[in-house]
Amino acid sequence: MQTDSSFTFVLFGGTGDLAMRKILPALFEAHRAGGMLADSGKIVAVARHVADRAGYLEWVNEHVKPHVSKNGLDETAWASFLDRIDFVKIDLGKAEDFVLLRDAVSGLPGIRVFYLATGPSLFVPICRALASVGLNENSRIVLEKPLGYDLKSSNAINDAVGEIFAEEQIYRIDHYxxxxxxxxxxxxxxxxxxxxxxxxxxxxxxxxxxxxxxxxxxxxxxxxxxxxxxxxxxxxxxxxxxxxxxxxxxxxxxxxxxxxxxxxxxxxxxxxxxxxxxxxxxxxxxxxxxxxxxxxxxxxxxxxxxxxxxxxxxxxxxxxxxxxxxxxxxxxxxxxxxxxxxxxxxxxxxxxxxxxxxxxxxxxxxxxxxxxxxxxxxxxxxxxxxxxxxxxxxxxxxxxxxxxxxxxxxxxxxAYQRLLLDVINGRLALFxxxxxxxxxxxxxxxxxxxxxxxxxxxxxxxxxxxxxxxxxxxxxxxxxxxxxxxx
The missing domain is CATH 3.30.360.10 (Dihydrodipicolinate Reductase; domain 2)
Structure with missing residues (x-):
């Protein structure tokens, strides 16, 4: 499953447990395999618990490495993987902070993938903030479960996200x-x-x-x-x-x-x-x-x-x-x-x-x-x-x-590696x-x-x-x- 598709992968909840255990390890395995991720592809982590890129890479080294080094870690591949990662400190409750994200990704090539590894209560505010700075065009949005508490709340989230992103842009992930x-x-x-x-x-x-x-x-x-x-x-x-x-x-x-x-x-x-x-x-x-x-x-x-x-x-x-x-x-x-x-x-x-x-x-x-x-x-x-x-x-x-x-x-x-590659390459069948x-x-x-x-x-x-x-x-x-x- 090789690709030459350029991409910018924006990871909300960049210091969270899901990002550390599943998402970043999956992206690293695709990177290490060679040819699965375009060389120009970038990962932009979004969080507010660390101060800058250097602090975030320290966090990644501490919390992601244990999940990718079970069979031995290729340090050369790891170092080149870290080169893909950038970081933007954002308070998700402040829509004005998303200008910082827009500035960080505006010059990066390819499709933008926004992965919402956050609680569902933040899905709609994040999507609206992305739209407010024009980042909902040429993009895909990945929503983690649970999507709502019942049919009414699920529809409310889907209605709000659907006002900003077309259905073919929305990837509701189920890793099974x-x-x-x-x-x-x-x-x-x-x-x-x-x-x-x-x-x-x-x-x-x-x-x-x-x-x-x-x-x-x-x-x-x-x-x-x-x-x-x-x-x-x-x-x-x-x-x-x-x-x-x-x-x-x-x-x-x-x-x-x-x-x-x-x-x-x-x-x-x-x-x-x-x-x-x-x-x-x-x-x-x-x-x-x-x-x-x-x-x-x-x-x-x-x-x-x-x-x-x-x-x-x-x-x-x-x-x-x-x-x-x-x-x-x-x-x-x-x-x-x-x-x-x-x-x-x-x-x-x-x-x-x-x-x-x-x-x-x-x-x-x-x-x-x-x-x-x-x-x-x-x-x-x-x-x-x-x-x-x-x-x-x-x-x-x-x-x-x-x-x-x-x-x-x-x-x-x-599973996450396959699904993330499908998002990057625009394949919706497994979502x-x-x-x-x-x-x-x-x-x-x-x-x-x-x-x-x-x-x-x-x-x-x-x-x-x-x-x-x-x-x-x-x-x-x-x-x-x-x-x-x-x-």
Whole structure:
């Protein structure tokens, strides 16, 4: 993925955690690879916590280096990367300070990319300030999640940003869409005749999508207690992954073809009747427990969290898609904090054979399954039954590894690196369009409203487990279980 496109990458929130852990390391990896970033490309960081460029580079050396030096740091490449970086000290609350930014970038070549690695409350003021100094032309704007608190607030942000930037200038980022296995899922489905005929209700029994974290809310208690897992993870990451899994083959891989098909899935989600939420939605909150031998506190005692908080840290949902391909197939979505392991995966359970002369094991649903692991290690495995060596016809589950690293010399590209290059090169396919976002909020809102109106607290679960027992019971009603429970 080489480019000769000149660019000026303006990073708001330049001293923040996201910039240090993800954005600048991703840009460095693209720089180190050679040819991915135009030599003339510049990075302009914006913040108010350091005084000048020298102070900012010291900050970068201290906070970014640990995230790029795990496999050894090429000091020559690092030094040349720092040469790309400039710095402008701005108080984002003062629109007049943006004249300093205009002066700093006015002589720089190429497309301007404004990355808003800030809280969503600053999105509109920043966009208006950029427009006030004429920086909204020949530019692209990248918006991090969460984009709003509900459909109304999301629309308010989108309306205000849309008055300043055209839709084709707006890149709403969801880093899960940039992960290599998600890209390979598209390749498997639409590049091979093998999987597509099976990718439908006649052959698929159920699909699970899990994003589990071992960590708690860490230092984000104030933010998280006003957000919760449904807003933080389901409305964006999980529904986006679901739409990728369930979408129809697009006409092409251009931005609108892909996003049109994802939108059709989101609009086909069966609305959840508030009276049925107790049957198809489980919310939980972690209590004290032990993870990998270390005692961890309850959510309600975390810094910034209200002691009587009813915010959910765990959500499990049964979702149905009302269309010809997927009618009757349950999609089980799950996310949570302080769970037993850090894992993100998509599990496609295929139906059992209709008749077996080889014994009962071949009649078990899920004997054939595709497991797409997104983190911590990125792999795709196809499980099937094979005969065990020895006397008799005894079957055992085996798997075929789609080991891409054995076939391709180049390493897998990290999600943020891919997405940032897509922004610079004007590729929108892996970014969320406004109508997608609205459809996701519209489906999620009845759950939010019912939970807000309910006096029932979230179900407790001990840290270091896989969440409330009710999440397992929900799958048991469909004669299935979460993948780790079967293993």
């Amino acid at each position: 869409l940039g992960k290599e296995p998600v890209q390979n899922l598209l390749a498997l489905r639409f590049g091979n005749v093998l999987f597509e005929p099976l990718w439908r209700r006649e052959w698929v029994e159920s699909i699970q999508i899990t994003i589990a974290e071992e960590l708690g809310v860490e230092a984000r208690g104030d933010f998280y207690d006003n957000t919760g897992a449904l807003r933080d993870m389901v409305q964006n990451h999980l529904l986006q992954l679901l739409s990728i899994v369930a979408m129809e083959p697009p006409h092409s891989m251009d931005s609108d073809s892909v996003r049109d098909e994802k939108l059709r899935v989101l609009r086909a989600l069966k609305p959840i009747d508030p009276r049925d939420i107790g049957k198809v939605a489980v919310r939980g909150q972690y209590h004290a427990g032990v993870i990998r031998g270390n005692a961890v506190p309850a959510y309600a005692t975390e810094p910034g969290v209200k002691p009587d908080s009813t915010t959910e840290t765990f959500v499990a949902l049964k979702v149905e898609i009302e269309n010809w391909r997927w009618a009757g197939v349950p999609f089980f979505l799950r996310t949570g904090k302080r769970l037993a392991d850090r894992v993100a995966e998509i599990v496609v359970n295929f139906r059992a054979v209709p008749h077996s002369a080889l014994g009962a094991s071949a009649l078990r649903g899920g004997a054939n399954r595709l497991v797409i692991r997104l983190q911590p290690n990125e792999t795709i495995r196809l499980y099937c039954l094979a005969k065990q060596p020895g006397e008799g016809m005894n079957l055992a589950s085996v798997h075929l590894d789609l080991a891409f690293d054995r076939f391709f010399r180049e390493g897998q590209m990290e 969320v369009r406004r109508d997608e976002q609205e459809a996701a909020w519209r489906w999620v809102e009845p759950i939010l409203n019912e939970w807000a109106a309910s006096n029932k607290p979230p179900k407790p679960y001990a840290s270091g487990t896989w969440g409330p027992a009710a999440a397992s019971a929900m799958l048991a009603q469909h004669d299935t279980c979460w993948l780790e429970e079967e293993n």
